[in-house]
Amino acid sequence: MGGFRCRRCFMIFFLFFGKCQLDTISVTFDANSIRSTTSSQFVGVTLDSGLIRHKWENFDLRSLKVLTLAKGLSPYTNTYLRIGGTFADFCTFTPSALKNDTEQYRKASAFHDLFYEMTRSKPKNQTEFYMSARIWDEIHKFIQEAKFDLIFDLNVLMRTEANEWNSTNAIQLLKYTQRKGYRMAGWELGNEPNSFHHLNSSINVTAESLGQAYYRLSQILADFPTIRGRILTGPSTTQLNKKPTIRYFTSFLETKGGETVTSPNFHQYYVNGRTATVGDFTNSEILDSFEDELKTGNMIVALTGNERKLWLGETSSAYGGGAEGLSDAFVAAFMWLDKLGVSAKNNVDVVMRQSLYGGKYALLDAKTTNPNPDYWLTVLYRRLVGNKVLTTSSSRSPDVRFYTHCSAEGYLPGSVTLYGMNLRSVGVNVTFPQLDGQLKIYLLTAPNQDLKSRFVDLNGVTLEMTSDTSLPQMIPISGTNPVYMPPFSYVFILADEKTYSKACIHSWYNLS
Structure with a gap:
């Protein structure tokens, strides 16, 4: 002392x-x-769906420490929590914890099976896994105690033989959610669909196909008014700094399903986590590159109408899971704080920080769940900064x-x-x-x-x-x-x- x-x-x-x-x-x-003006819930956080597969690792949903840290992010209003990411498109809900009891879901989707067969040799164990009803119950108990509002990313790679989205499993999840009386803040469908070729060159979900899936989802949610939530966010593309991504983002929002989206979103990272340096985190030119993406996104959203506001659906300092020893260190604050300032002044409604736990860019340490420096920055921001800019x-x-x-x-x-x-x-x-x-x-x-x-x-x-x-x-x-x-x-x-x-x-x- x-x-x-x-x-x-x-x-x-x-x-x-x-x-x-x-x-x-x-x-x-x-x-x-x-x-x-931003949302009063401007700063949100994420958890990767892969944590469900790995039994949450060291992130104990019942831990008093974890709950205390989560509540610290919500001094006045609840904080949005998005559970999604790459592994969202490998996740199947089942009311049973036993895989053998859920073969019906795999058989309902021949394309889904084919996708997983082709990706079994991929890194990071990118194969199907199951989220049981018990895990869904644990998630909802956690968000209620932690003062979070849940946005859940559904699996868009559940496909029919005609390569259309198979909504069977999503409906199963909604029915269970309604039966349990759970409330949702919103939904998402798929993660970075413009970039599925990175998982496998044979997988292709076009902007038009994604639009059809979103329109189908909007119709389904209308049948569950007590739980559907007011938010439908997408298309969750990679960052808007390349022409193919910009075309995908634009084409999706022009579809009938794209029009049902309340919160158009994309993902953004500044640098490659494998090659990032200390100097990158304090480089004003790198920080300035972000604003052009927001201007592009805002322009596209404005042209597609409906008076919607842009979201950053997933964002942090460095892609690839973060830069070890940097994204979880003091120096990461400069990218994070500047991103909040630039986003707010450019009329972004919500910024979802990747992540609360998991990866080298998390607010909480992967082994101890102790707060990393950006956690304290986020707490101060939530306590001191209002939503009028x-x-x-x-x-x-x-x-x-x-x-x-x-x-x-x-x-x-x-x-x-x-x-x-x-x-x-x-x-x-x-x-x-x-x-x-x-x-x-x-x-x-x-x-x-x-x-x-x-x-x-x-x-x-x-x-x-x-x-x-x-x-x-x-x-x-x-x-x-x-x-x-x-x-x-x-x-x-x-x-x-x-x-x-x-x-x-x-x-x-x-x-x-």
Whole structure:
């Protein structure tokens, strides 16, 4: 504890005496108008369907520790949990735990059988597996206790001999869900269908075929009004930076089934997890590449009508399961926080973080389920940042970037929260001309300036669970303009009660 106190004193020293740094960045925002509005459940999380196959690994749905960490993500509203991913298209529901009792489902889908026969030699055990009713029960008990809202990804590779989606198993799952009285937030059908050729060159689900499947699913869900959920999301393509993917995304949304989708979505990752470097995570050019994808997605969605809003259905730093020692370390925060800021200002409704558990990019450690640094960032974001976005401008530097929102609902109407980062290897002063008086500062840095650290310091104190049933206090430091930001740091700032946004206060009262 003595070391923690020492680092905290050192941080206070920086905040008040680091202002002799020469370089000063000015950050301003438009307090009079709302730029965009996200869902109040803007930040969601995912779990891979493959965890069901592997009996959840070290992720115990009944663990008090896991439940405490899950609840920490939902301070005001429930958090969306999507269970899906590559293994969703290998998953068959069965009311029995015994495979021999479910041969009827395999026989109902000759194409499905053929697909699995051709992929049995594929890596990662990409073969069929079964989700029993007991596991479905456990999932629903967990989401109720954890304050999650479930979106489930159904198997689109259940096919008929005519290569159409076979809905038999989906109906079986819906009937069971209705009988048990479970509620759903929404549904998805298939994972990255434009990229099935990576699994096997013989598999092809066209955008038109996927549209037919979604239309069939929308008709089925209409027969289950008590459980269907309001969300139908898709087509869940890979990222929108290549022409074939853009064509697939567009063609799907133009189909009759595509029109039934409430939340058009795609997946996005910045870099290859096998080749990523520390420098990639703080490279402003790599971070900037993401915004073009959002502009493309928003343009396509706008052209297809229905006043829908774009989702990031699955996203993190590095594809291929993440970059070991980086995607789960302090340095990952820069990609994650910037992605939240860029998404919010570009009118994305929901961002689904891959993942809560599983892979090298998870919020929780694979062996211990201890929080990785991005978990604490996500908790702070959910506590402090509201869903109304203000236009923000900063002077001169792409390496010091900030975003402004109306504060979360736990704060005074009209208050604002700013968040941002210093990607430089030297400290900078950041001044906020519109903010008067005392600022509540949540400054996050790497312990011992180690960007690969699996821990994060908040105002000089390392964030760790105090017990399996409680999170630590996350206490801000009071400061004034300018705010000193050390090298490679990020920050959340709440303005003094005397500073407020006209647009935020009007928005708050309109919603009341």
